[in-house]
Structures are given as C-alpha cells and as structure tokens.
Amino acid sequence: MKEPERLLESLVTGKISRIGQLEISLSENGFILCHREDVGRIDLQQCQVDDAVEIAKFDDKDRYRPLKTAPTLRRGWKIFANNSEEASRAIDAIYPGRLAVLHTFKGGRLSTTSLRETLNRQSGMYRVAAKISDEQVDALVGNFCRSDGGCLRTILWKRDERKTVPSAKLPPEKFDPAADQMGKGETCIPLLCQEACNLLVAACRDMVKMEGAASSAP
Amino acid sequence: MNPSSSALLIIGHGSTVNPDSSVPTRRHAAEIQNRNLFADVRCAFWKEEPSLRDARFFFADRTIREVFVVPNFISEGYFTQTVIPRELELKGPVTTRANGQTWIYCEPVGNNPIVTKLLLTRAHEIAPGIEPTETALLIVAHGTELNDNSAIAAKREAERIRARGEFASVGNAYMEEPPLIANWDQLTNAPNVIVVPFFIADGLHSYEDIPKLLGIERTGPEIFRENPHQIRGRSLYYAKAIGTDPRFADIIVEQTLNARNLTHAG
Ligand code: SF4
Numbered sequence: 001m002k003e004p005e006r007l008l009e010s011l012v013t014g015k016i017s018r019i020g021q022l023e024i025s026l027s028e029n030g031f032i033l034c035h036r037e038d039v040g041r042i043d044l045q046q047c048q049v050d051d052a053v054e055i056a057k058f059d060d061k062d063r064y065r066p067l068k069t070a071p072t073l074r075r076g077w078k079i080f081a082n083n084s085e086e087a088s089r090a091i092d093a094i095y096p097g098r099l100a101v102l103h104t105f106k107g108g109r110l111s112t113t114s115l116r117e118t119l120n121r122q123s124g125m126y127r128v129a130a131k132i133s134d135e136q137v138d139a140l141v142g143n144f145c146r147s148d149g150g151c152l153r154t155i156l157w158k159r160d161e162r163k164t165v166p167s168a169k170l171p172p173e174k175f176d177p178a179a180d181q182m183g184k185g186e187t188c189i190p191l192l193c194q195e196a197c198n199l200l201v202a203a204c205r206d207m208v209k210m211e212g213a214a215s216s217a218p
Numbered sequence: 219m220n221p222s223s224s225a226l227l228i229i230g231h232g233s234t235v236n237p238d239s240s241v242p243t244r245r246h247a248a249e250i251q252n253r254n255l256f257a258d259v260r261c262a263f264w265k266e267e268p269s270l271r272d273a274r275f276f277f278a279d280r281t282i283r284e285v286f287v288v289p290n291f292i293s294e295g296y297f298t299q300t301v302i303p304r305e306l307e308l309k310g311p312v313t314t315r316a317n318g319q320t321w322i323y324c325e326p327v328g329n330n331p332i333v334t335k336l337l338l339t340r341a342h343e344i345a346p347g348i349e350p351t352e353t354a355l356l357i358v359a360h361g362t363e364l365n366d367n368s369a370i371a372a373k374r375e376a377e378r379i380r381a382r383g384e385f386a387s388v389g390n391a392y393m394e395e396p397p398l399i400a401n402w403d404q405l406t407n408a409p410n411v412i413v414v415p416f417f418i419a420d421g422l423h424s425y426e427d428i429p430k431l432l433g434i435e436r437t438g439p440e441i442f443r444e445n446p447h448q449i450r451g452r453s454l455y456y457a458k459a460i461g462t463d464p465r466f467a468d469i470i471v472e473q474t475l476n477a478r479n480l481t482h483a484g
Binding site (some may be wrong): 003004039053058067068096100103104107121124194195198199 | 233234235236237258262264265266267268269271272273275276278279296299304338428
C-alpha cells in the first residue's frame with residue numbers, strides 16, 4: 001500500500017470521510033464515493049473507478065472544469081471502490097495530487113511558496129504577472145479563491161516573504177485546514193493549496209494586462 | 219529498471235480550455251501502470267492538475283529510490299528546457315533530493331527515433347491498400363509557437379521518411395507560416411495525399427483548424443473515420459494527432475531506458 005492510501009484508510013476508518021465535495025463511506029467490501037449532496041439518494045448512476053476522470057472533467061452543465069477543486073463537481077453518480085488503493089485512485093482523479101500533498105503536510109514536510117515568489121519565478125508570457133500590485137492581489141485572490149463559487153482549497157501560502165495574508169477579503173477559515181470549506185461545519189479532509197495555481201497566475205497576468213490597456217487608452 | 223524502486227512521472231502540457239489535451243498522456247500512464255514496470259506511474263501538467271509543483275510531493279514511499287521524468291512533448295524547447303526543470307526543481311539530467319531520492323530527467327518523447335516508425339505506420343494504417351508511390355505524405359506542425367522546436371522536429375521526421383524513398387513525396391506544412399497546409403494540393407502532385415498532424419494531442423487544431431484549412435467541410439472527432447475525403451480532385455487521408463497513438467507508451471518507457479543507460483554509462 002502506498003503512503004497516501006494508508007493515510008486515506010486511517011482517515012476513513014476514523015470516520016473522517018469527506019473531502020471537498022466528496023463523501024466517502026465504508027461499505028461491507030470496500031468504499032463508496034459520491035457527491036456530498038447526493039448522500040442518501042437511491043437514483044445515483046453506478047460508475048467505475050476509471051470513470052472518475054470523466055466525472056471530474058465537466059460540471060452539471062457539461063462545461064469543462066479547468067480547476068478541479070472548484071465547487072462545481074457534478075452530481076448524480078456513485079463509485080464503488082474495492083479497496084483503499086482504488087478509492088485513492090478515484091479521489092486522485094477528482095482532486096488530483098491532493099492526497100499526496102496532504103500526506104506531506106501531515107508528515108510536517110510540506111513547503112509552501114509565497115505568491116510573490118511564484119510570480120517572480122514566471123517566464124515567457126507570464127513574466128508580466130509579477131507587476132500586479134498588493135491591492136490588486138487582495139482583490140483578485142479575495143474573489144478568485146473564495147470557497148463559495150471559486151475554489152474549495154485551504155490556502156497555506158502567504159502573499160510575500162513578510163507573511164502577509166493573501167487577501168484580507170477572505171475569512172480566517174480559508175486558511176484553516178480544520179475548517180469545512182463547504183461551510184457546513186462538518187469534519188473534512190482538507191484540499192490544501194501550498195502554492196498559487198496556474199489559473200491564479202494567469203488571472204494576475206490578465207489583471208496587469210487589463211490595467212496596462214486601460215492606462216494607455218486615450 | 220527495478221519495478222519495486224523506480225517510479226515514472228510523465229509530464230504533459232494540459233489545457234485550461236481543451237478537455238482532450240491531457241487524454242493521451244493519461245492513457246499512456248494507465249497503460250504503463252498496467253505493465254508493472256514501475257512501482258508507481260503518475261502524470262503532472264503545466265496547465266492542469268496535478269501541477270508540476272504538486273509532483274514534487276509525489277512518490278513519498280521510502281522504497282522508491284529513483285524517479286524518471288519523461289516530458290510527453292513532441293520536441294525539445296521552452297517547456298522541456300525552461301519550464302519543467304524550473305517547476306520540478308531539477309538541477310540537470312540527475313537531481314538528488316534531500317531524502318536521497320534520485321530524479322532522472324529524460325528526453326522528450328519526440329526525440330525518440332520510434333516516432334518516425336509510428337508516423338509511417340499511421341500513414342499506412344489510415345490509407346490501407348493504396349500505392350505509396352502514388353501517395354504524398356504531409357506532416358503538419360503549428361509553426362510559430364514561442365521557442366518551440368516542433369517545426370524543426372517535424373522537418374527531421376519528414377527527411378527521415380523521405381530518405382526511405384517509399385512515398386511519391388514527403389513534405390512539411392504549417393498552419394501559420396509557409397509552406398501553408400491550406401495549399402496542400404499545390405505542395406503535392408500525387409493523386410493520394412496523407413496528412414498527419416505532428417501534435418501530442420487532438421484538440422481544436424486537429425478537429426477544426428486543420429480540417430478547415432484542408433477544405434474538409436465537416437469538422438469534429440468524426441472526420442478521422444471518413445477517409446478518404448475527395449477534395450480538389452484528390453483523395454485526401456487525414457490522421458489523428460500522432461501523439462494519440464497508443465504506441466507512444468512504448469516510447470515513454472524507452473526514454474527511461476535511454477536515460478538510465480546515459481546516466482549509468484560512466
Ligand atoms: S490559488 Fe489555490 S486556492 Fe486559489 S484558485 Fe488556485 S488552487 Fe484554488
């Protein structure tokens with residue numbers, strides 16, 4: 001068994017069986033995964049572990065989901081997994097990489113990267129993103145990463161090396177791995193964000209570009 | 219290769235808009251995982267999740283001593299030389315992590331000579347039973363991407379196939395620079411023309427942009443099943459992106475063997 005699978009098994013047997021919008025329940029011969037809001041429904045479509053990538057790909061309106069931790073996981077399905085290896089594989093398809101990062105975090109070895117460091121590292125078309133101002137970061141992150149409608153991850157990174165919070169517009173829970181980002185106050189396995197994602201970097205770039213266009217307009 | 223202590227990380231570009239972009243990379247990973255050649259096989263992407271940065275935290279098992287990193291890219295270029303090493307914190311062909319694990323950076327799949335064979339096989343597969351001496355082969359690449367050597371790689375492939383003397387002609391064409399793929403009928407003389415996109419994945423380019431430039435009226439994934447298209451007085455055979463070929467999984471494995479031979483040679 002691989003490390004993240006062991007972690008998952010211990011969490012689920014310890015009754016921590018929610019991760020993001022997923023509910024994981026123990027059944028007689030394995031695990032059942034479904035959308036948290038579909039728990040108890042009897043009309044769910046029976047799916048395989050290998051279907052998980054497709055389930056995560058499109059939302060309920062069949063729109064592509066470029067950010068897998070956006071709160072737009074589609075509903076109406078359930079996956080049966082025979083063992084923790086299969087359950088981890090399904091979770092990894094729905095929330096890619098999150099179990100590995102959580103495992104590193106639990107082991108006290110997770111390094112985080114500040115937004116400024118991430119932006120300063122960029123090259124090519126993304127280099128200009130570093131020009132974003134602190135005020136713009138505050139507004140952008142406050143909107144882009146917010147749990148209601150943006151992203152369900154718990155932010156662990158800071159804005160800069162002065163350890164400023166990424167956005168004063170986000171509630172303290174957004175930075176608390178113990179908080180339920182779905183706002184239901186339930187015990188959850190957190191989806192950790194140890195470094196700004198590529199989508200946020202692209203959004204920083206767009207903001208800088210937009211301002212450039214606005215200030216050079218007649 | 220030691221199946222119990224080696225892991226494989228396949229790197230793809232991915233996309234925030236094209237749901238098909240990462241499909242071949244994931245398929246190759248699943249295929250290789252089934253062969254039990256590695257203790258673990260994972261993917262990471264520049265524009266999808268898991269990210270290249272996330273991948274630094276994979277392969278936590280102490281039993282995994284070496285990680286082979288294979289870029290599923292059609293050529294050497296900006297991504298293989300700048301972005302991937304930077305994001306994965308690779309210091310060169312071999313990087314030793316703080317925990318003693320060795321990360322071996324392999325060459326991109328496009329560098330492997332098997333690609334030439336796959337181009338040939340694909341050409342024969344989509345146009346079965348037609349006479350190669352009455353057939354022109356066009357390898358189409360994008361052409362203007364930033365720092366991208368895919369055009370150079372596509373040229374190299376065309377040269378290799380031309381040298382075999384099988385086809386009436388073998389040429390390159392591009393979407394946005396001359397020789398333009400839109401002029402395919404002027405670039406060739408043979409009655410049959412085979413067009414193979416030199417891309418790692420299907421997407422808007424192969425489903426819509428290139429078909430439009432070729433003059434195929436219908437677009438979408440079905441066009442690959444409608445060969446030959448009778449256009450401009452020729453029989454036109456249009457293939458899927460070369461990187462969708464399942465045999466790319468073999469190339470990925472080969473790249474790890476090649477890197478191992480290099481890094482253990484001296
Ligand atoms: S930066 Fe992190 S929290 Fe913000 S949208 Fe990206 S993944 Fe979510």
